[in-house]
Amino acid sequence: MKKTLILGASTNPARYSYLVANKLTRKGHTIVNVGLKQGSVAGVEIEPAETVHTDIDTITLYVGPRNQAVYYDYILDTKPRRLIMNPGTENPELSEKATAAGIEVVEACTLVMLNTGQF
Numbered sequence: 001m002k003k004t005l006i007l008g009a010s011t012n013p014a015r016y017s018y019l020v021a022n023k024l025t026r027k028g029h030t031i032v033n034v035g036l037k038q039g040s041v042a043g044v045e046i047e048p049a050e051t052v053h054t055d056i057d058t059i060t061l062y063v064g065p066r067n068q069a070v071y072y073d074y075i076l077d078t079k080p081r082r083l084i085m086n087p088g089t090e091n092p093e094l095s096e097k098a099t100a101a102g103i104e105v106v107e108a109c110t111l112v113m114l115n116t117g118q119f
Helices: 016-026 069-078 092-100 109-116
Strands: 003-005 032-033 045-046 059-060 082-085 104-107
Touching: 003 016, 003 069, 016 032, 016 109, 069 092, 082 092, 092 104
Parallel strands: 003 032, 003 059, 032 045, 059 082, 082 104
Antiparallel strands: none
């Protein structure tokens, strides 16, 4: 199972990051929730983007391009194998930086990937 960091985690049940956190845990994946607000999703506390996790396979991104720059170093220092840019998070600058760092960048919907066995 792929350890997945959800960047932009939310306790709001209407948010896609919330739905993905629950779907990932139901499918047996270990998750790390990173976001601005305190709380927990799928039984995992939301933490600030301070601790760099070095065992992350995938970061799934739920932060819009306007607010991503503050996370560039955090994403690159985490050194995930893959970065999924969900719809609305696509960012050529971040994509270029990640690719240059050897991170596979995928523009796709994590929920669809999970539902179709592509995750």
